[in-house]
Amino acid sequence: MSTITESRIQTGHDIRPFRVxxxxxxxxxxxxxxxxxxxxAKEIVADASQGVQLDVVQELARYWADQHDWRTVEARLNSFPQFVTEIDGVDIHFLHVRSPHPGALPMIVTHGWPGSVIEQLKIVELLADPTAHGGSAEDAFSLVIPSLPGHGFSxxxxxxxxDPVRIARAWAELMQRLGYDRYVAQGGDWGNAVTExxxxQTPPGLIGIHTNMxxxxxxxxQTALTNGDQPPADLDPEERGAWDQLAFFYAHGLAYAQEMGNRPQTLYxxxxxxxxxxxxxxxxxxxSYELIARVFRGGSEGLSRDDILDNVSLYWFTKTAVSSARxxxxxxxxxxxxxxxxxxxxxSVFPDEIYAAPxxxxxxxxxxxxxxxxxxxxxxFAAWEQPELFAQEMRAAFRSLR
Structure with a gap:
C-alpha cells in the first residue's frame, strides 16, 4: 500500500480518523x-427450492467457528484510510483513498445489501494505482467508499x-466536504438506487455515473410481469433473456425483500x-447462492469462503442486521x-446479475x-467477484469524461 497516499483532512471539518x-x-x-x-430438519427436496440447504450452512458454520480469521480482514480494512463524519445527524463511515497519480478522477462507490465496503476492497488498488496493475496513470481514480446508514460502521x-433520495444528498455533501468539485459515482443494488x-439531483461536481445493476x-x-402475462412476442433474444430472469426473480426471489420491506423489526x-x-x-x-453453495462444497469461485464470512461477520459485529433491513x-x-x-x-452487464439489462x-x-x-x-457482487473485470470497466466507462 505504499503507493496509496493518506487522505488530507482539512481543519474545520468534522472528519475523524477511524480504525476497526x-x-x-x-x-x-x-x-x-x-x-x-x-x-x-434437513430440507425434503434435492435442490434449493425450499431455501438455503442444510449441508451448505453446516459447512459454513464449521469453517466459521474453526478456521475463519476476522483479524485478517480487519487488518485489510485498516490498511486503507478510513474516516467518520456526521451528516444530517448520522455518522457516516467511509474509506478515502487518494491516488498517487496527478489528475486522478474522484469516484464515490456505493455498496448494496447484503453487501458492505468489504465488496470494494479488491478494487481499491486496481483503480487508485492502475500502473501497478496493468493500466495507465490516465485511468487512475481517487476513491470514496462509504458505508450506507444503518450498515457496517456507519x-x-x-x-x-x-431512503436512497436522502442518502444521495448525504453523499453529495460528503464529496463537497472532502473538497471534490468534479467527480463520478458508481453503484449496484442499493448503490445503484443511491447513485441514480x-x-x-445533479449536485455541483457530479459529471456522470456507472451502474452494474x-x-x-x-x-x-413491468406491468406484464406483475400481471403474470406471457412475454411480448416481439422481444429480441437479449430482451427475452432479461424477461426470463425477471420472471424467475419475481416468482422465487423476493421473499427477503418483502419481509424487510414490510416488517424489518421482526427480524430479531x-x-x-x-x-x-x-x-x-x-x-x-x-x-449468488449457487456460487456460494459451490464454494462451501469445495469449489473454487470468484468468492472464497473467507470473502463470504468476512462480510457476514461485519454485519454480526456491527449489529446491523435489522438497521440495514430498514x-x-x-x-x-x-x-x-x-x-x-x-x-x-x-x-456494465454481468451475466449472473438478477437480470442482464438489454x-x-x-x-x-x-x-x-x-x-x-x-x-x-x-x-x-461484481466488484467482489470479478475485481479485474470491474476495474477494466471503470477505466473504459469514464474515459470519455476525463
Whole structure:
C-alpha cells in the first residue's frame, strides 16, 4: 500500500480518523454462538427450492467457528484510510483513498445489501494505482467508499426518511466536504438506487455515473410481469433473456425483500443467531447462492469462503442486521424502473446479475448512454467477484469524461 497516499483532512471539518478493532471477547462469543446452533430438519427436496440447504450452512458454520480469521480482514480494512463524519445527524463511515497519480478522477462507490465496503476492497488498488496493475496513470481514480446508514460502521438512523433520495444528498455533501468539485459515482443494488438519485439531483461536481445493476425495465414489461402475462412476442433474444430472469426473480426471489420491506423489526433472530444471519444473507439471489453453495462444497469461485464470512461477520459485529433491513422499508422507489436520468451513464452487464439489462432497454432508460458492455462472467457482487473485470470497466466507462 505504499503507493496509496493518506487522505488530507482539512481543519474545520468534522472528519475523524477511524480504525476497526473488534474486541477479542466478541470474536470468542461469535464462535461460541456458532457452535451452539440449534439445527433445523434437513430440507425434503434435492435442490434449493425450499431455501438455503442444510449441508451448505453446516459447512459454513464449521469453517466459521474453526478456521475463519476476522483479524485478517480487519487488518485489510485498516490498511486503507478510513474516516467518520456526521451528516444530517448520522455518522457516516467511509474509506478515502487518494491516488498517487496527478489528475486522478474522484469516484464515490456505493455498496448494496447484503453487501458492505468489504465488496470494494479488491478494487481499491486496481483503480487508485492502475500502473501497478496493468493500466495507465490516465485511468487512475481517487476513491470514496462509504458505508450506507444503518450498515457496517456507519451510524444507525434514529429517525425516519433515510431512503436512497436522502442518502444521495448525504453523499453529495460528503464529496463537497472532502473538497471534490468534479467527480463520478458508481453503484449496484442499493448503490445503484443511491447513485441514480444523485444523478437526478445533479449536485455541483457530479459529471456522470456507472451502474452494474441498471434500472431499465420498461413500464409495459413491468406491468406484464406483475400481471403474470406471457412475454411480448416481439422481444429480441437479449430482451427475452432479461424477461426470463425477471420472471424467475419475481416468482422465487423476493421473499427477503418483502419481509424487510414490510416488517424489518421482526427480524430479531438475525441479531441473535450468527448462523441465522448467514443463511438470511446467502438467500439474496439464486445465482449468488449457487456460487456460494459451490464454494462451501469445495469449489473454487470468484468468492472464497473467507470473502463470504468476512462480510457476514461485519454485519454480526456491527449489529446491523435489522438497521440495514430498514432501507427496504424506507424506500418507495420502483427498483428496476427507469428514473429519467439525463447525466452521462455507463452500464456494465454481468451475466449472473438478477437480470442482464438489454442494450435496447438501457439506451431508452439512459438517453446519455456513454458506455455499454456485456461481460462474459460475474454476477450481483461484481466488484467482489470479478475485481479485474470491474476495474477494466471503470477505466473504459469514464474515459470519455476525463
Amino acid at each position: 478493532d473488534i474486541p477479542q471477547a466478541e470474536i470468542d462469543d461469535l464462535r461460541r454462538r456458532i457452535r451452539a446452533t440449534r439445527w433445523p 451510524g444507525t438512523p434514529t429517525d425516519g426518511g433515510w 438519485q444523485m444523478a437526478l 441498471a434500472a431499465t425495465v420498461p413500464d409495459a414489461i 433472530a438475525l441479531e441473535d443467531s450468527p448462523v441465522g444471519l448467514a443463511a438470511w444473507m446467502l438467500d439474496h439471489d439464486s445465482r 432501507l427496504y422499508w424506507e424506500s418507495k422507489l420502483p427498483f428496476f424502473a427507469p428514473k429519467g436520468v439525463t447525466l452521462p451513464v455507463a452500464v 442494450r435496447s432497454w438501457a439506451a431508452e432508460a439512459y438517453p446519455n448512454l456513454i458506455h455499454f458492455n456485456r461481460l462474459d462472467r460475474g454476477g450481483h
